[in-house]
Amino acid sequence: MSSLTLVWIIFCVVLTLFGVGWGMRYDWPDFVHIDYGFPLKWATHTLVTIAGPANTWTVDIPSLLIDIAIWQTALVLGTFFIELKSIRARRDLNPRPPG
Numbered sequence: 896m897s898s899l900t901l902v903w904i905i906f907c908v909v910l911t912l913f914g915v916g917w918g919m920r921y922d923w924p925d926f927v928h929i930d931y932g933f934p935l936k937w938a939t940h941t942l943v944t945i946a947g948p949a950n951t952w953t954v955d956i957p958s959l960l961i962d963i964a965i966w967q968t969a970l971v972l973g974t975f976f977i978e979l980k981s982i983r984a985r986r987d988l989n990p991r992p993p994g
């Protein structure tokens with residue numbers, strides 16, 4: 896495994912954690928809530944409703960799993976292309992003898 900591959904893996908793990916934990920707060924007059932997840936919203940933490948303060952969570956597990964799958968697919972594809980590039984570079988440095 897090359898150092899570039901290791902850097903890519905660490906980068907993708909950080910992106911996965913960042914994407915899953917990304918929270919956007921919405922301060923609407925009668926519905927204050929925080930949505931979590933990028934690119935898919937997998938959780939909503941409701942803070943205030945028109946009826947008053949609230950502290951409820953709505954979690955969508957399939958969206959969470961799809962969200963993680965999207966980020967891990969980027970990790971696997973990126974690692975594959977980095978390794979493929981390094982294999983081609985090694986092959987170009989050590990060409991086969993003619994004949």
